[in-house]
Amino acid sequence: MPHAILIVEDEATLARNIKTYLQRNGYEAEIAASAEDGLARLDGFKPDALLLDLRLPGIDGLAALPRFRAADRKLSIIMITGHGTVETAVEAMKAGAYDFLTKPLSLSKLKLLLEKALGDQRREQALSYHQRRAGEHSGIGNLLGESEPMRALKRKVVQVIEAERQLTDADAPAVLITGETGAGKEVVARTLHFSGTRSDHPFVEINCAAIPGQLLESELFGHERGAFTDARERKLGLVETAEGGTLFLDEIGDMDLALQAKLLKLLEEKTVRRIGSLRDQKVNVRIIAATHRPLESLVQEGRFRSDLYFRLRIVELAVPPLRARGGDILLLAQHFLAVHGRRYNKADLRLSPAVTQLLTAHRWPGNVRELRNAIEQAVLLAPGALIDSADLSLSSVAGAPPSPPADAAPEARPESSRLDQAERELLLQALQTTQWNVTRAAKFLGISRDTLRYRMEKFQLTPPQNAEAS
Numbered sequence: 001m002p003h004a005i006l007i008v009e010d011e012a013t014l015a016r017n018i019k020t021y022l023q024r025n026g027y028e029a030e031i032a033a034s035a036e037d038g039l040a041r042l043d044g045f046k047p048d049a050l051l052l053d054l055r056l057p058g059i060d061g062l063a064a065l066p067r068f069r070a071a072d073r074k075l076s077i078i079m080i081t082g083h084g085t086v087e088t089a090v091e092a093m094k095a096g097a098y099d100f101l102t103k104p105l106s107l108s109k110l111k112l113l114l115e116k117a118l119g120d121q122r123r124e125q126a127l128s129y130h131q132r133r134a135g136e137h138s139g140i141g142n143l144l145g146e147s148e149p150m151r152a153l154k155r156k157v158v159q160v161i162e163a164e165r166q167l168t169d170a171d172a173p174a175v176l177i178t179g180e181t182g183a184g185k186e187v188v189a190r191t192l193h194f195s196g197t198r199s200d201h202p203f204v205e206i207n208c209a210a211i212p213g214q215l216l217e218s219e220l221f222g223h224e225r226g227a228f229t230d231a232r233e234r235k236l237g238l239v240e241t242a243e244g245g246t247l248f249l250d251e252i253g254d255m256d257l258a259l260q261a262k263l264l265k266l267l268e269e270k271t272v273r274r275i276g277s278l279r280d281q282k283v284n285v286r287i288i289a290a291t292h293r294p295l296e297s298l299v300q301e302g303r304f305r306s307d308l309y310f311r312l313r314i315v316e317l318a319v320p321p322l323r324a325r326g327g328d329i330l331l332l333a334q335h336f337l338a339v340h341g342r343r344y345n346k347a348d349l350r351l352s353p354a355v356t357q358l359l360t361a362h363r364w365p366g367n368v369r370e371l372r373n374a375i376e377q378a379v380l381l382a383p384g385a386l387i388d389s390a391d392l393s394l395s396s397v398a399g400a401p402p403s404p405p406a407d408a409a410p411e412a413r414p415e416s417s418r419l420d421q422a423e424r425e426l427l428l429q430a431l432q433t434t435q436w437n438v439t440r441a442a443k444f445l446g447i448s449r450d451t452l453r454y455r456m457e458k459f460q461l462t463p464p465q466n467a468e469a470s
Contacts, residue, residue: 006042007022008064014105019031025111030045035063042071047318052078065096078114079099147320155162160317164197172313174287175314176291179290202249216256234274247287337387340380355387373451426445
């Protein structure tokens with residue numbers, strides 16, 4: 001469908017020229033000779049963008065602009081005038097205009113401006129869609145589990161959300177989420193954001209352990225042009241992009257001490273200073289931090305600031321490990337079975353009694369993430385609707401019985417060990433065939449890149465010295 005442009009212009013010749021030019025370039029265009037006529041055409045024509053002349057008979061363009069915005073908040077409005085001044089342009093932009101063009105009009109420039117406006121409109125709609133989708137999958141109902149530890153966690157999360165509703169946005173306290181790797185700390189952080197008062201604003205996350213300290217400072221706080229060698233232009237940091245919303249700092253325990261001081265200032269003063277800047281910027285951001293490391297021990301060792309620790313843990317939420325959640329293991333397994341069954345187009349999947357016994361007996365060192373990956377692999381490898389023990393491969397990192405020696409007779413080795421060996425050989429063959437290109441190997445095997453990375457770590461598959469996994 002072509003984009004629809006409504007031209008509100010009382011100069012008939014100019015309006016016809018604009019209409020003809022836009023139609024030749026693939027747009028659908030209509031003309032309205034007055035603001036009143038344009039407002040009347042909105043419902044029937046449903047334009048994507050509006051070209052609005054400033055001087056019109058009856059209501060002028062500047063007075064009509066708020067009415068067009070009220071009728072359609074998503075409409076991109078470009079003002080056109082032969083009597084443009086800086087004051088008029090500023091007033092139009094404050095009233096909601098996308099941009100401002102002066103006569104005599106350059107049609108090629110108008111086309112470029114329309115393309116930019118409609119492109120921005122599409123991105124905003126896409127972001128809005130993904131924001132809604134994230135909210136739908138991040139409410140309190142997505143904290144799955146009926147065990148007592150999970151019930152207690154959900155009660156506390158609800159208390160935090162309800163308490164925040166009584167505060168102004170700027171007063172939202174910092175939250176520290178603790179728990180083992182893979183236990184679901186990010187799910188709790190998303191629940192706090194998307195079920196709270198900031199749900200209409202950005203949820204921005206960053207893993208502090210994944211980025212070196214100097215780069216992390218630039219990512220968080222931004223930089224000015226020329227602040228360092230590669231700073232060719234100004235860059236907003238994640239703190240500023242999260243304005244009005246939530247900044248989720250995962251693995252906060254791995255943050256450098258120097259950067260911790262800047263984070264403390266952000267928490268206490270609600271200001272941020274870009275690298276190379278002389279001015280502080282006021283920000284309204286709620287901080288949620290998470291870690292699997294014992295921060296109290298790090299404080300005692302001098303590797304984490306005590307003042308930052310106490311500032312972060314105004315509210316502390318401890319996510320229980322999966323092994324402490326009893327019946328939640330099977331509840332989550334059934335959930336992941338349904339999710340991956342839909343993903344791989346396998347209907348009516350079910351777990352055999354042997355599998356349910358294995359799942360409940362396993363210690364789950366990787367917690368919910370490990371369970372999700374194990375079920376995904378089982379769904380992928382299962383030849384039929386019944387998931388049996390031969391389809392399930394569990395980690396032997398902790399809690400599982402030791403594997404038999406490599407030279408043991410095949411009949412003396414458990415089924416899971418033989419399956420592990422077969423899977424390892426299959427992964428190794430795919431990686432060698434693709435010269436250790438992880439993306440190509442994952443595509444060759446029909447699994448996700450993250451799943452392949454997880455399996456490589458599990459089987460300790462590393463590229464030879466003359467090759468590098470990519």
